[in-house]
Amino acid sequence: MCCASSDDYSVDPVGLPPFEEVQGMVESEFDVEEGFVDHNVPTFYVRYREDSKEAFLRLMKRLDALELLPLLRPKEEKVVLKVLAKPSIKPNRNIINIALFFATLGTVFVSGYFLSSSNILGALLFTGAIMAILGTHEMGHKLLADKHDVDATYPYFIPGLPFPYGIGTFGALIRQKALPPNKDALFDIGFTGPVAGFIIAAIVTIIGIQLSTYGPLDPDASYIPLPLLFQFIEMLFPPSGAGEIIQLHPVAFAGWVGMIVTMLNLVPSGMFDGGHVARSVLSDRAHQIISYAGIALLAIIGWWTMAILAIFFSSAKHPGPLDDVSKLTTSRKMGAIVLVAIFILSVVPI
Helix, strand or coil, rough: CEEEECCCCCCCCCCCCCCHHHHHHHCCEEEEEEEEEEEEEEEEEHHHCCCCCHHHHHHHHHCCCCEEEEEEEEEEEEEEEEEECCCCCCCCHHHHHHHHHHHHHHHHHHHHHHHHHCCCCHHHHHHHHHHHHHHHHHHHHHHHHHHHCCCCCCCEEECCCCCCCCCCEEEEEEEEECCCCCCCHHHHHHHHHHHHHHHHHHHHHHHHHHEEEEECCCCCCCCCCCCHHHHHHHCCCCCCCCCEECCCCCCHHHHHHHHHHHHHHHHHCCCHHHHHHHHCCCCCHHHHHHHHHHHHHHCCCCHHHHHHHHHHHHCCCCCCCCCCCCCCCHHHHHHHHHHHHHHHHHHHCC
């Protein structure tokens, strides 16, 4: 999961250079219709052109040297560009990430130990599978954030209750300390994590199914619903043995958990990964509507706890990218369809 901690960047500009200097930099990249100072904020009505997405990125780099930040927003029939003082960013404290990582290793290992009937090898395999899925998901966010020069932390793994009360972790997240420059970057950061985690979850499931066996019906056993992808893998790579049910190896169970993680993160609500993608594809108003549709979907398929969490994540308005005017590329719009397909393959109704 990727969460942006930035607000609407409505900070008081302190120490801004003279207005004329800022105006000259803006006019070097945009056709300025009107420039003025609004509550100490240099503000410009600009004419949007086909190359304005690239012009904004160039302006952003030039202003960054002066610790300034441009903000491009539609306003009725006009396009408004504001120049703000860049907010200060606290340095990352990686010691916290490391401590949480090892704490999560421990709690997940304990869960794997009980899941595998006190088998240490099974516990190690389960731990490796879970951490690989979560770690790949979050590093997908981190790498794309770095690619787009968006300051983001390394993953924070969250220890959780061990089995039978949980799986030893509540997941992981990274914290964005800045807004993405445009909708392309917002899409990329939200898209890459679920896709990377989904691929690893599929690989883990294939391995886990091969380690599992068919067995007879057991009235005392616990049964779990399987997503479509899990069922496809079972048909293509059937486990050994004979019987009517699959006795899941802990690695296969880890793959199942990975599909749940993918499904929940792709709900198009608030600050979930699916919410970031939806915000890059849709308008601000449409994003708010689909956020509540996503919450309703979670409730319908039985994930009430996550629906309540989604309400919390949707309570604050999504800040959007710095350039909220430029359009998303066509290839990325097609990528959104891929995410819908991944969501359908990963759905686990309760």
